[in-house]
Structures are given as C-alpha cells and as structure tokens.
Amino acid sequence: MTKKGIIKDINGPIVTIILPGVANGEQVKIGELGLYGEVISLQGSEALVQIYESTEMVRPGEPVEGLSHPLSVELGPGLMGGIFDGVQRPLEKMFLQAGDQIPRGLSPDSLDRESQWTFTPTESLEPNTQVSGGIQLGSVQETESVLHRILVPPDVSGELIEIAPQGDYSLDQTIAQVKTANGEIRRLKLFHRWPVRQPRPYQHRDHSSEPLITGQRILDTFFPLLKGGKGAVPGPFGAGKTMVQHQVARWSNADIVIYVGCGERGNELVDVLDSFPDLKDPYTGRSLMERTLLVANTSNMPVVAREASIYVGITIAEYYRDQGHDVVMLADSTSRWAEALREVSGRLGQMPVEEGYPAYLASRLSAFYERAGRVETHDCGKGSVSLIGAVSPPGGDFSEPVTSHTKEIIQTFWALSKELADARHYPAIDWVDSFSADVSTAAAWWHEQVDRNWEKRRGQALSMLARDAELSRIVNLVGPEALSSAQRWILEGAALIKEGVLQQSALDPVDTFSSPEKQFLLLDTLLTIYDQGADLIELGVPVQELSNLPILAKLRRCKEVYDSDQLDQLRAFREQAIKSFESIRSEYAQRGEQTS
Amino acid sequence: MSAKEYRTVSSAQGGLLTVSQVPGIAFGDRVEVRDSQGRKRNGQVIRSSSIEVLIQVFEGTDHLDLESTWVRFLDTPLEISLSPEILGRVFDGLGEPKDGRPPVVSRLHRGINANAFNPAARTYPKEFIQTGISTIDGLNSLVRGQKLPIFSASGLPHNRLAAQIVRQAKLPDEESHFSIVFAAMGVSYSDARFFQEEFASSGVLGNVVMFINMADDPPVERLTLPRMALTAAEYLAFDLDRHVLVVMTDMTHYAEALREVATAKGDVPARKGYPGYLYSDLTEIYERSGRIKDRHGSITLVPVLSMPSDDITHPIPDLTGYITEGQIVLSRELHNQGVYPPVHISPSLSRLMKDGIGKDFTREDHPHVSNQLYALYARALETRNLASIIGADELSARDQRYLEFADAFEKRFVAQGEDEDRSIVETLNLAWELLSLLPTTALTRVTETEMAKYHRHAGSELQQPEQKEPLA
C-alpha cells in the first residue's frame, strides 16, 4: 500500500507536499522524474521535504509517493572497493548506465544483485537455537583482505529455524530463517538495510587502548589518535587537510577505511580511485582498494545529499565495526556538511544563531562524532570506528562555529597552519596549536612495542621546539648575535627536528610511510646528535663549525633515504654520524691539551 | 509547446515579481515579462507553488506596474543554442548575440545548469601545460583540466597576465590547440576592449567564444553568464573534442551580483552579507572543469577575481580557494617594485602539479627544484625581514646570501617580459642558476644526484662561478 499525494510548492531543494499519513524522516519520491527526498517536518496533511537532486522544471501538482521507510543503506558484501554517492547510489554502475553526468531520478540498487558470494555458515550455529541482532550467521570472503561476517540484523531476534549450507549465493537469496516472538518468519539474506540516522547498537562501549598508526610522524609520534578516537583536521584552504586524510586512508593500520568526500572536489576522489588499486597496504600486502570504500558527494552535487553523506558513511563504518573490524572513517569536510545544514535551515526560515548556523549545529555535530568509538560487539569481539573530520574554517579563523564546536568534541586536534604550508613545510601541522588527549595511553603502547624512551624523547623534541620559538622571537627583535652558542645550537637542533622528523612528503615514495620503529629511530638519532653537539659546544666548539657539517644535511635527508625495512642501514648511518661527532670531540680534546 | 501568459502580477519589488493564480508552473522556468509599453524583460521562476509564483526579473522591476504587466511562461529552463558557429561570436549573459549578428541557429539546445559530473566518469588531470611563465610553469604548474584562478586586486595586471596565458599556453610538444571561452562579468568597456583587441591581434578571434556582461548591464545576468559560457565550453570540449581554456573575469562581480539577488530574496547571510550558499553556487561553476574518461577534449579554467581590499581572507577569494585546485596570487608590493608578472609565490599553489611534472612529463628534477625554491624563498623573506630590523650589515655571511637569493629570485625568475615565452627547460635552468647562489649544504630538498647534475658549484664549495651558460 503506497501513499500518494501531490506537490504544493517548490523552493529550491525544499518542497512542500500534500501527503496525508506520511511520517517524519520518511523517504518520498516526487514528481514525474521520481526524485528522492526525505520528510523533515510535518504540518497537518502537508510535509516539508528535502530533495537530494535538483528540482529544476518540477511543477506544483505533480505526483508524490511515500516509501514508508527512512533513508537507509544496504549493508552486505560488495561494498568494499566501491564508490557511492551521498545517498549510496553506486556511481560506477551509474556511469555505465547513464554516462558522464548523473541524471536525475535514477536509483539503481546500491549493491549488485547478480554477484555470487561464497557463504560459510558459522559451525557452532545449530537450527532451533535463539539468535538476536549481531549474532554471526557465517562469513563471506568479500575481498582477499576483508572477511565479511554476516550478522543477524540488529532488529531481528527469535528462533533460528534454518541456515543455508556452505555455497554460493546472490544477495537476494535467503540464507537463514528466523521465527520471531510473534510467530513471524524473517528471511535473512546476505545483506540488510539500516536507517542511517540511527546509530547501530552494540553490547557496550570499551575504552580505546591502542593508537591508530598512520605512518605519519607528526601524527603518530606527536599527536596520536587512538583506535576508536575522534580527531579533527582544521586548516585554511590549501594547507593540507585532504592530504592528511588521504595519507591516513593509505597508510593507517585499520582493517577498513571509509572515505567520505563531503562537498569537496571531484578530482580528489578520482585521485583515490586511480591510485589506491595500485598501492599496497603495508600490513597485508594487498591492494588498498580492497579495504576501502568511497562516499562521494562532490561540492557541485545537490546540498541535501551532502547532508546525508556523512551519515551514510558512518553507518557503513559501524556495520564493519559490528563485525569486529577496526574501521577508520574520514570526512572531508565536515564544514561543508554544516553548511548544508545551514542552507536547509535557512530555507526553512529557522532562526540562525551564529554566522547563519542553526542552534542545533553543536548538538548535531556531537551526536555525529559520538558514533565513533571502540565497542564490544554482540558476537565478534571488539571493533572500533575512528572518526577524523576535516574542518574548513572561513578565512582560516579557528574561532568560527564549526571549528570551535568540533574542538570541544574531539580528543585529537591536528591544526594546519598557513604559514607552514606557505613555506612548504608539509604536513603543515602546527605543533603549538595541535593536541592529543591520549598521549599517555599511546605511550603505554609505544613503550611496550617500540621503545621505553618514547614519551621522554617526544617531550624533549616538543620542548626544544618551544625553546626555538622563544629564541626566534629574540632573534627577530635584536638579531642572532644576542644568542649564546648553546642557544644557537638549539635553533639548529629544532631545524633538524623540523626537517628531519616533522616534515614528511606524501609525494616521496620512501618518506610517505614511516613505521613506528623508523619514526622512533629517526627522532632518537636526531636528538642524540643534538645532545652530542650541545656537549661539544660546552667544550668550546664554535656553532658554525657544527652547523656547516655535511653530515647534518645528510641527517635531514635520511628519512627519504632509508625506508621502513632498511632500519639496519639507518642504524649504521646513525653510528657513523655519532662517530663523526665523537671525532670532533677528540680533536678538540687534543687541541685543548696542546694549547694548555 | 504553447507558452502560458498571465496578467495577475500581485507584487513587484526589488527585482522580484509575484504572480498569482498560475497553476503548474515549473521551478526554474524561463519567463518573459512585458511592461505597459510592450518592452520585454527576462526572468526566471525562483519559487513556484500552486497559489503563486515568484519570478526574478533580470533587468529589475523598476517601472513595472501591477495592472498592465504581462508575464509569459516559456516552459523551458535557461538554454543556449549550440553549433560550431559559436566560435568567433559574442553573446550576453542570456546567450543572445551581442555582436550585432543574427542568433546562432541550431537544433541543439542545452540547459545551462548541467547535472554534476559523475566522479567515476572523470580522469585525473595530468598533462602539463606550458604557459611560458616561470612562476606558473616552474612553481605552480597548470595541467589540462585544472581550475586555477588568479587572485588579484584592483590596479594589478591580472588582465595582462591572463592574456599572456591565453597567448602562450600549449603542451610543450604541441602547437597551441586551445579553443578559448571568454566570460566577462561586470567588466568595464576598456577591459572588454583590451581582451577583444588581444584576441584579434594574436589572430585567435576565430577560435574564441565571448560572453560579455558590462558593468552597466543587468547584474542578474552575471549569474547566468558563466553557466552559459561553461555550457558552450562543454560542447566544444566533449562534443567537438577540443581542448578548451576558459577565462572568466571578474568572479568578484559575479559574487556581488549573487549577494544582491540573495539579499532581495531575503536569504540568511553568512559572512559579509554573502549568502551561505555562495560556496555551493561557486562549485557549480568551477567543478565543470576537468577531464572525462574516453573524451578527447578538456576544460581548463582560469578565473580571475579581485580580492576586495587586497584581503585574501575575504569570503570571495577564501571560498574560491576552497574550491579550486590552487591559486596564483598577485602582490601589490611586487607590482610597485616594477616586477611583472607580480606573482607572490608563497600563497600561490597548484594542487595538480604533483602528477603532471617530473620525469616523463617535464624534467626529473622539477618537483624538488620547485620545493627547494619555495623553502629558500620563505627563509630568504624571513632574513629580509630580519635585515629590515637589525640592518643588513649585521647579518651573518650565510644570511647575506639568502638576501642576495631573494633579490635575484624576484628580479630574474619572477620577473619576465610580457612577450617572453620561457620553455620549461629554460625555467628550470634559470632555477638552478639561482639555487647555485647558495652552497649545496643549504639545499636539502633536492637530491645529491640532482645537485651533481645541475648545481653550478657541486663538488666544490670554493669553485668560482663558471661562466653562465647561454639559455637554451
């Protein structure tokens, strides 16, 4: 039984319809073209609908149909490696069907119904047992690197009356039947639907204990994010937000990566689509695309679908979390999402509170970030969703509403600076404005896995950078002559850290990824050399003599010379550097003896 | 199709007309308005309900009265008529001829609000375009299919720079094959003439389509004009397989027109009175550039905008920077020092450069050289700053060399003649000449191999500068 009605008023993406009995949040199909939309408010028999596609040439009086379900996504095998739009329409398939541009009113199934998947039922699961949401029915090897666990949908529970034997099934085939408490038989398939605005349930939250390793030194070593953590990357245009997110998508030790291009450039998604298939996951050795999914709402697509896109992304992320995976979701950019919210609210005539944003901006943002976390799943152990949102503040001003609200919600803040980007110091993450609330948790992991001195060395580097900032201020007032030799050596040391550790080119084939071991070895080497130099200066060696040493230039470059599995060579180089400093010491000691 | 005509205007205010009792009018429909004297104006439906319809009148609503105004709904969205004959022609913001010649007759009409390109249909732009301008080619390379704006300000030579790009742009190993689409919004007569004469004198007129809206033409047409122009560009690129270079000037006038209209409609302002959807609106324009799978042609976009009060954080340049694939920023300071083109490299950026340069594209050292110049110039500017406080004499010998580098960089690398068309190899060689002003230990962004090959004094810090090689 479908509900039918008509269009009353068209105001851009906001359409008023007359459709008695329609529910808030319900999906509707409007007009001759059959454009999809979502009811956002009700008044009597009238409903306001936000439309995911352009409403050009749609007329009052055209028909409307209520679809009786909220905006939902299809969850099942076939997601990985795919690219979907903001309401989960499969873009590759639409390209084949409809060509270069996305036509209106087209809505193919999100997941392919033809493909066959080899389903292996869970051995211990016998018919006539009680099952409930999240119980694992079996599994499908979705790609070489992703084992896709087929779960009882969260809203189903009852007696398992039948489960299919191992074999090949398409998505439309029934793989299990469950008899619910009221006697209804639910036929379960390899996929199910879930409404995107409703967080998926889990047993309970679990605290995060492990850092997400991204292979990026300034992130992992200085401002770590935990698996299940919430992070933000704010920065002015061109500072490197997208690059940071792409790097995390490429190199982090997550099982699944969901990348949501929310109101950003089409070419940036093409970049991922083109490069990921040929890049190897450093942990599994498999193609990165096998564990990656893209949600693409490019900036020129209708803004209402942009608002939906991040919910589509996070719901898929939760679905893989429920299978016990560690998922990373990247949203570029949450500011564009907030702007979509603002645009719709403006059209509805709602009262703006700050810079045109509606009063509910802060609560929507925090509810969204709250869907990140590490949880105990129903049947698949622990799983996590780490959520990293880019923020694009107007004019690069971090005091604007989206940045400031986000800052209150997240634990890790990777602040990008225009000054650093202008000097081509990449990643342009400012070590003063950035923070991580989880350094001590991360430290436990680093101390266990890599080196007991991690936290100490990290602290030394940061305090050296802070001293550097102070001293540079003095230099800029009165010139370098005012500094003592020891102070000038600090400037050299800080420059070493900046160039040799903090700067990391995403474009350099070696430097793009740094294993935790390499990260620590680099940092420790540079600090050791710095300490040695400081001793020499105390002995009276002139700073000039040290800073002109060719070995220093080599130290700045060694991040690009030795990759993560050439640490022995890096260690050998380190010894050589240490020796050359020692030989200066003995030279000086001798000279000292001669003169005395 | 029979167009419907009504005389039920119930209000006329601030460029907007309300018409009552007109059932079933399409949102976005084109409208013709006739006043009491029978003079025509153009409009578009911006809100449509079963009770009344709101129309935006492009020429404004002044002198319209409620009784004798006729409104005709054309039952078609804004369209442009397309054929190869558009080349060499001049149109206004509604696609009507502005060159006194008859309209283009064609069966092919296209709506100017295209559906978004499917990201899965795009291919990543990679082909290096040589503009002959060192600061662009060497440091902020443009590739086919990129959108790279020029951020300028009043009184700076952005028009001359844009014209030089149009004259010189080509793939390094091909003769120029760009067709030009020129879109001018709210420009002065002298600016419009400048470009027309430019195109005429470089003999490309027959390969240019112009869309012109003068400063005294209706501002609302500035909103449709770039969409007309891009629809024409898409036709040239994807129907006729041409590589199209679209120059749009001045996007600031475009945004101001949008603000004017938004204010009249009562839209909630976000920053500086600009509507919250300025970003989305601009992307509808800029995202139409690019390369498409299995299509031979391409659309490269070079919009020009002036930064109000030279402020790069003003919403117009700011939002543009968030959309485009980089920006070329002009500096008043360099301009005042007589440097042409006054490109300030620090805030300039090309995001698509990384895949279009280097071995197999330009030269293997290009990425590192570019990076190195950036890093040195940033450092040199700091030194210059310091010198202005403590005096240049107080600087260390090393810092003195940075000062020398900054001056040489601006005078020899940034500055070039308006007719000087430097090949990418010339640009890179020039870059090495400048890098050679500094000792090899100061160059950590280039590799040792590159230094051995290109640095003038590699191997020996004490070696005297060799005689300068003549430029190839």
Ligand SMILES: Nc1ncnc2c1ncn2[C@@H]1O[C@H](COP(=O)(O)OP(=O)(O)OP(=O)(O)O)[C@@H](O)[C@H]1O
């Ligand atoms: N780690 C890095 N290594 C090398 N280059 C980088 C790095 N980070 C940023 N860049 C350079 O900076 C440019 C801009 O970066 P990016 O596109 O990520 O900026 P953004 O902050 O996302 O800007 P927008 O807000 O406009 O999208 C890149 O195209 C690249 O040239």
Ligand SMILES: [Mg+2]
């Ligand atoms: Mg970005």
